[in-house]
Amino acid sequence: MLKPNSPWRIPLVRELTIILAIKLSILIGIKAIWFTEPVVPEDGAGRVSERLFGTSEPPVQNLRVNDEEPPK
Template identity: 55%
Template sequence: MPERDPTSPWRIPLVREVAAILLIKLTLLLGIKAIWFDAPTVPQDGQQRVESHLLGQPSAPSSTSTEETPR
């Protein structure tokens, strides 16, 4: 009996197609990352805005009363 040569997985058409699709997807994802997500954007006074939103600012007592008068 003659020995069989080991077959390479690259000889199977499905393996080549899947590898090509994965390579294309990886290239597109890295391209998108490089274009749109190249550097983080930090807003001006971001820390103060977050603090005031989460913790709130103490309200100063106003001179005008907004309470209703009892009837």
């Protein structure tokens, strides 16, 4: 069955192998549950360019036909 000098005959080797297998399966499960899809921020390119180049242009508001222009 097992050779006399096999590393599997040492209880510490068996326990460490089992513990590592359990930890690996838990980490793979966590990755599959929480880290499956990348999160894309809204207007990411605009926010990055604002940070890098300091362009702080106010957002453009489209006026409807019945709206009045805001007072300045």
